[in-house]
Amino acid sequence: MSEPLTRSRSHQNLDLMPKEAQTVNVGESDGWLNIGQYSVFAWSVSGVESCIVIKSEDVHIVFDMGVAVPESVRGMNVFIxxxxxxxxxxxxxxVSKRGLNGMKPARYFVPPHLVDNLKSVTKAHYEMAETVEALENVKVLPFAEGDCVRLNSRFFVKTFPTVHRICSQGYIVYKEEKRLKEEYRGMEGFEVAALHREGREIHEVSITPEIAYTGDTVFDIFLNPPNPDLLKVKLLITEATFLDDEIGKNMVQKARDRGHTHLCEIAQNAELFEDVEHIVLVHFSNKYPPKYISDCIRDKLPLSLRNKVTPGTVAKATKATCQL
Ligand SMILES: [Zn+2]
Ligand SMILES: [Zn+2]
Structure with a gap:
C-alpha cells in the first residue's frame, strides 16, 4: 500500500480510497469496505458470529469462522x-461450502490447544453426514507464538497473544518486498546490472506490517503491545464490543470484566494509534443498532481517530442478530 489512504470526513462514507485504485465496489448492497489496497468484509456481532474476510490482488485471508459467510468461501487460509x-x-x-464449490480444502490455523477439539468436532459433523473421507485433506494446524505462516512469496502472518476471558491470540500480516538498495537507486540500469554481475548484493528486503486483527481482547494489548508492530500496521481490525454509558454503571469496567474493549478506552488513548492508517471496529454488542454505532463513533472519538475509523456493521445491517 504505497499510496496514503484517503481519509473519509464522514464515517458514513465507506469509500476510503482514490477512485482509480478501487477494485471492489463499495456500498451497502455488497458490504465490502475498500481500504487502501484491501477490501474488507467485516461480519461480526458479539456473541453471535464473527468472520472477517480481507482481499487484495495478492491475498485472501479469513479471520475467525463463527459463520461461513459466502465471502469467506474462497479463503484458503483461515486464522482463528x-x-x-x-x-x-x-x-x-x-469445509462443506468449499467442497460444494469444487475447491480444495482450506488450511485452518488455530491456537495450539484448540487443534484436537476442532479436529474432533469437525470429524463428528462429517461422521453424522457419513462422509468422513471428505476431511482427508483438511488441515487444522497449530499456530503458536513465534511461528510464521507464508501466504505466498510476498505475505506472511505471525501471531501475538491477546487478553480475553479464555486463551486467545491475534494475527499480524506482513508484506515483504525486495527493492534496490538506496545507494544504487540513482544509477543507470546497465551500471546496476554490472554490479550485480560482479556479485554485489544490490537488493534489500523491506518488511512492512500491513494488517492486524485482534479478535476479542481487553484494551491492555494496546497499552503494552506484545508486538510493537501492532501499532504500526496500515489496517487495524479490532473490537469495540461496548459503546454506551449507563448511568450508575462503570461500563469500561464491565467491558474489561467480560474480556472486551469499550470505545471510551480507544477514545482516551487516541495517541497510541497515530501510526495506524486505518481502523475497522468490529464485534459490537448485539444490543446496538448500526445508527447508534455510527453516532457513538462520531460523538465519542476525537477528530484524529474519527477520520480513520470505520465501523464494520454489515452483519447488523442485514440483521444477523439474535435479539428475539
Ligand atoms: Zn466474540
Ligand atoms: Zn470471545
Missing part, C-alpha cells in the same frame, strides 16, 4: 483467534 463459538463454530460449514 479463540475457542468461543461465535469465532470457531462454522469450520465444518466452511
Amino acid at each position: 483467534t479463540h475457542g468461543h463459538v461465535d469465532h470457531i463454530g462454522a469450520v465444518a460449514n466452511h
